[in-house]
Amino acid sequence: MLAPERRTRADILTAVAIAAVVAIATGVVVLTSGVRGTHAQSATVDVPAPAAGGPVPAQVGELWHQPDGAAMRSLVVGGVAVTADGDTVTGRNPRTGEQVWKYERDIPLCKAEVQFGTVIATYKDDRGCSQTTLLNAQNGTRVAARSSYMDDKITLWPDGTYVLALGDNRLEMWRSDMVRTLEYGYVDAPVNPNTQPRSGCRLLSAESAPSRVAVLERCPKDTADRLTILNPAPKDGTAPEEYSSHVLTEPGGAVDGARVLAVSDTRIALYLPGTPGTPPALTLYDVSGNLVATHQLSAPLTDGAMVAKLSTGVFVFTGENLVALNPSTLDPLWGAQHVLGTPALMAGQLIVPVADGLATLDQNTGAQIGRIPLQRSDYHNEPISLAVSGQLFLERRGGQVYGVGGPAPAP
Incomplete structure (x- = not known):
């Protein structure tokens, strides 16, 4: 029968050295990784998507506004409005502007976008805008990342x-x-x-x-x-x-x-x-x-020209006018004058920002068929990117996003 192996002093010292190296390596990873500089507050429950349909409100006003310097257009996914500014991406209640979730890092935010029911947030380090995180748009949880x-x-x-x-x-x-x-x-x-x-x-x-x-x-x-x-x-x-x-x-x-x-x-x-x-x-x-x-x-x-892709077509805001393009051939279909930005769809109707509010346009001709009065605060002729969540509008202009809507429905 073989005698049991005994640990020698050299074995113990080797084990201690290995443990120390692992601890140091783990500490370096934690100190230098993005996890250390990340502060996330996820939603406790998913925000439900707004009910489809419903009439376009006849009267609206500004409900709230928040800084939105890192987005290029109004961002909304279902029942969540998304703002991006400084080093933070925030999911918000589109009616109140209140925070639903937040994702914050200790490095600058380059750009944010939405797609696939997610938020794409790209941050800047010493390799440029290289660190990108994919967030669940409903609750702010981390889905994936790339660098x-x-x-x-x-x-x-x-x-x-x-x-x-x-x-x-x-x-x-x-x-x-x-x-x-x-x-x-x-x-x-x-x-x-x-x-x-x-x-x-x-x-x-x-x-x-x-x-x-x-x-x-x-x-x-x-x-x-x-x-x-x-x-x-x-x-x-x-x-x-x-x-x-x-x-x-x-x-x-x-x-x-x-x-x-x-x-x-x-x-x-x-x-x-x-x-x-x-x-x-x-x-x-x-x-x-x-x-x-x-x-x-x-x-x-103009410098403020923008393009919006909607389910019904492609819309080019020239800085003064709106040009609708066929979604397949991209041939121009019609033009509408004296608009302030890109349109959005609500209840099957095309809505576009104009000087004294929001205009409803015929999708086939661009002719105006309705108008919703809106008094804008702190507006200096910046181009407006319009988005919709249920019966609420989001206007992004001048590095801010504004929640716009009618009175809250009765409980």
């Missing part, structure tokens, strides 16, 4: 399937679980070198649809902007798959201010600024990058 090199400033654009994250030098596409499907542009540490088709380009604008990504970029050797059309989810996300790429030869292609307005599965719509001899235009391209139509615009887009 990768990004530019110091980015925009987020959801298309219903993917989220496009765009900076001046780099673009990424993310799935609903935050897994990256595409990286395009600058790569800080390429696993496989020479996978990007070009280098040194500045990414000017981009939009996506579930089957296409359109990027407008200016590259060092090009004399005008380049339109590149990509697969949003190639077989290898580090090796972009181009459907087409060409330098624009249309008037305005070499003028600052061009941008991608919208992308469908069959068309790409660009805005091209005017030149001394030509007016500004909406130009349409097929998925191979071929020009198929040019529509002249009466005036250039």
